[in-house]
Amino acid sequence: MSQKIGFIGGGQMAEALIKGIIASGLYKEENILVAEPNSFRRDHLESNYAVKAYYSNLPIFENCKNIILAVKPQTMKTLLEECRERVQIQHILISIAAGLPISFYIDTLGKPETKVVRVMPNTPALVLEGASALSRNRNVSDSELHEAEEIFMAVGEVVILDETHLDAVTGLSGSGPAYVFSFVEALIDAGVKSGLTRAVSEKLALQTVSGSVKLLRESGEHPAALRGMVTSPGGTAITALHVLEKVGFHGIIMDIVESAVNRSKQLGEAQ
Template structure:
């Protein structure tokens, strides 16, 4: 469902671009209703030329031109940005923050009292319409704000609503998760090359294997271990490969990677 509201992005990086592309492609908002700010002229030119949106170096202009404001800046600069836009934000604005690790408390304290805020943790597959996002509403967010935030993020993937204390876990899992998956894909491709396959052939086989496996998990609803057992014959090739993964603590390493990212998210939010 398309909206007539103006959507403004403060910060024009990769995640903002993913949302801009996804929202316009899904027909959720027209490009004329989108504005983005970024200090880098290269990013502004790229967004304007690629998606036909208005791009500016003024965060004030974004706020004054928008009904919905998406804070898409690095967590390290969020306090400065909030201070800069504070006097221009009104009760008519809905503010969505996708700044990793930044809690609702800090967002609400940095904006006028009663500002409607929703904290969101998306991920970059939103760029191709397969994003995963979690959102947590602030104290003054209304039910319709939550629904609107769900519609915005739902235009580029799936959405879950969670209590805020779980948002750091989401950041470490699905927020950082694509990087883990890309590293896994790269490793499999390199393994194919090591065994004599050309890189293009290895890449084609690996990508389809990963996509097909993920679709099997989602569409069958069966446990991953049950699906793995379907290709694990007694004394066969797969069990030898799985043994090496277990010997190297593969799943343990993944769990540690997620925990490390969760802890960093907590640090960025000022709580450990």
């Protein structure tokens, strides 16, 4: 693509996206522009990815249609106020800031015609295995949304949803890595408690989780069907699952996701 893409904020998430879009060939290095106040980050991005990094965000607004807002949510209001005059009708603001509704961008800019795409990515995007949900306001056309979709497809899977579903996404995939990390940590500790070294337990736990996900994906089977295949009559797995069900495992997972969804709603309402 000869079109240029701009990033405002050159932190962890911006770097993951830059890595992904270069690897996928979606944009050439010289067509990726980053505005970042930290000179160490600018040097890092320029030397590792051959992108163009600037202190000011002016070159981004002057040269790019698709602009990814990759600053922390608490910095967003100041940023929008600073660049209010620079945001024009041709720009598509694609924000990855957690929790900020599309109305926040419109209200802060005071420009109802602004095109905004709100994205809820998750941390595995840092290793190009993210899960992102995108929603847009009515100013963004189908083809503009598709361009935004392609950017996030470079760092994993994408779903397009109405903004009303983004709290649910935050509870499931946004916060999901935290649940998975906790599960894996517990599995490792369980192996250690049963006499394995931590290194062996870690290796087996990680491969068990990633291998099980691969099996789920490649077989296309329902999780319950695959679980049935590893539970032989009177065997070890069914004995362990009995314990899991006695503590209400399914209910606990549904409760934790629901609590994260409710918290996401609360945080959004506080903006």
